[in-house]
Amino acid sequence: MDSGRLLLFSLSLALVSRAFSDSLIRITPDRRSSTKLSRDDVLFCDSWRFTVETNDAGVWVSVPDRCVQWVKDYMTGDRYRSDSEFAADDSLSFAKTVQIAGDGKDVWVFDIDETLLSNLPYYAAHGFGSEAFDDSTFDEWVNLAEAPALQASLRLYREVEQLGFKIVLITGRIEPQRNVTEKNLVYAGYSNWERLFLRGRADSGKTALVYKSEKRRELEDEGYRIHGSSGDQWSDLLGFAIARRSFKLPNPMYYIP
Amino acid sequence: MDSGRLLLFSLSLALVSRAFSDSLIRITPDRRSSTKLSRDDVLFCDSWRFTVETNDAGVWVSVPDRCVQWVKDYMTGDRYRSDSEFAADDSLSFAKTVQIAGDGKDVWVFDIDETLLSNLPYYAAHGFGSEAFDDSTFDEWVNLAEAPALQASLRLYREVEQLGFKIVLITGRIEPQRNVTEKNLVYAGYSNWERLFLRGRADSGKTALVYKSEKRRELEDEGYRIHGSSGDQWSDLLGFAIARRSFKLPNPMYYIP
Structure with missing residues (x-):
């Protein structure tokens, strides 16, 4: 979500109509796939996904054509939820x-x-993740402030807060999106974060890896001890000033450098 | 393979009989699983495997009981080979x-x-990976020097050598195993490595992460530029003096810190 978005930095972002929002948030229930994948496609897509989640793939631009159905099945079926729950459980154990x-x-x-x-x-x-990323429609979606919580993360968030951690949010979203982002977080059930970093003008053009590392370094310089870090992108987790333990959440839809 | 093994550092390692070797290397062909896994088990084991391959799981000691059959199916079926090929392809692209x-x-x-x-x-x-690691029988296996090549890696090895890379091997095996290790590498089709690092006495008690990082640092100090690194353990890849790009190979059987 980081790179192309910056071009729009100075654009004012108008709220879109409720009618438009309804057209955006409709998901087809899809427990059983409509198109049955062949055994070869499943093997291919499972392996493609392995390389994406381990970061072996490096930069990738879009979901391969033959894996669009696989990704749809994964994201809308049980697996995405299950993988997210496992990652949250590991995080909480630590x-x-x-x-x-x-x-x-x-x-x-x-x-x-x-x-x-x-x-x-x-x-x-x-x-x-099969279409080219479109800043304009995504920003309209962001402005709705109606993204639901990833339930496993909401549970983890509440539990680490209960344990006494201070919670810091570092996002590739930009400063003009601060208000809608806070509104959305509250809508989804989050509260009591210590700090919310968004990209400022000075962060323009930096990779997410560098920008997020710099923010973690700022925290360290202020005396904070970063024990854990949770993100769906390797650029949330790697770089410098890294957390003692990092937790990769699943995301086979897109890649951010 | 690193930790417990060190206790045996000074033991002399006798070659085992051919008869014994035969009993070790018999694999049951297992394209179709004998025990059919339930849908819940598959969901559980897929997610467990996600956390293992992303390093979310951190230290883990053995394959969970309910995933032993899953791991057997994975390792002896098409998926292990396919994931290995994908990782090799990504490595070669880079x-x-x-x-x-x-x-x-x-x-x-x-x-x-x-x-x-x-x-x-x-x-x-x-x-x-469901049994506790046993140094004694594993060392007997190592001394046979008959481990086959991982075919995707053999292909990658030959291609990066062809491209002009110098190849350096860093293994958790110990110095007394140098001869059998070289013999096995040649047996499996490998040749022309520039350097082979094994654990010496001074490396005793170090984690693989530290030992392998130190060896990479030595290489850097000698003026080598480490572009790529391939390993099945995160401790092969992380730490310091890391390669420009690291490639995680699949391994749901064991974890080395």
């Missing part, structure tokens, strides 16, 4: 081992899109 | 973009076990 100092400096970092908030309603209407 | 300087300092690093060599014959006879 979080429980952290000794909280009580000085308010123990931090857990969360990304927002496809981490705290799910844009699945948008991507369901836009080919599940 | 390798082809590297400008080789011609000074003999451009390096690709490979791990050995479950990267260049497959110990699947051993693990097939030992529960596919």
Whole structure:
């Protein structure tokens, strides 16, 4: 969500009509796939997905044609939810081992899109990662502030907060989207974050990897100890000033460098 | 393969009889699983595997009971081969973009076990990662020097060598295993590596992550440029002096810190 978006930095973002919103958020229930994938396609797409989630694939631009149905099935069936729950469970297991100092400096970092908030309603209407990313319609979706919580992450968020972590959000969204982002977070059930970083003008043109590393470094320089970090992109997790433990959430729909 | 093994550092390792070897390397052909996994088990094991391959799981000791059959099916069916091929393809795509300087300092690093060599014959006879690791029988297997090549890696190895990379091997195996390891590599089709690092006495007690990072640092200090690194464990790839690009090969059978 980071790169192309920056071009729109100075555009004012008008709220779209409710009618338009309704057309965006309709998802087809899809527990059983309408198109049955061949055994070869499943093998291919499972392996493609392995390389995406391990970061072996490196930069990739869109879901391969033959995997669009696979990604749709994955995202709208049980697997996405299950993988997200497993990642949250691992995160919580680690979080429980952290000794909280009580000085308010123990931090857990969360990304927002496809981490705290799910844009699945948008991507369901836009080919599940098979279409070229379109800043304009995505920004309209963001302005609706109606993205639902990723339920596993909401549970984790509440539990790490309960454990005494300060919660810091670092998103590739830009400063003009601060208000709608906060509104959406509250709508989805999140509250009490310590800090919300969005891209400012000075971050323009930086990769997410560099921008997010710099924000973590700022936190460290202020004395915060970053124990855990949760994100659906490797650029949320790698770079410098990395957390003691990083947790990769699933996302076979898009890649951000 | 790294930790417990060190205890045996000074033991002399006798060659085992051919009869014993035969009992080790028998794998049951298993294209169709004998035990059919339930839908819930598949969902569970797919997600467990996601957390293992992304490193979300962190330290794990053995394959969960309900996933032993899943791992057996995965390792002996098409998926392991397919995932390995995809990882090799990604590696080669990157390798082809590297400008080789011609000074003999451009390096690709490979791990050995479950990267260049497959110990699947051993693990097939030992529960596919469900049994506690046993140094004694594994060392007997190593001494046979009959581990087959992981075919995708053999192809990659030959192609990166052809491209002009120097090949460096960094393994958790120990110095007393140098001869059998070289013998096995040659047996499996590998040749012309620039350097083979095994754990020496000074590396005793170090995690693989630290030991392997130190060896990469040594290479850097000698002026080598480490472009790519291939390994089945995150401890092959992370730490310091990391390669420009790292490639995680699949391994749902065991974890090495």
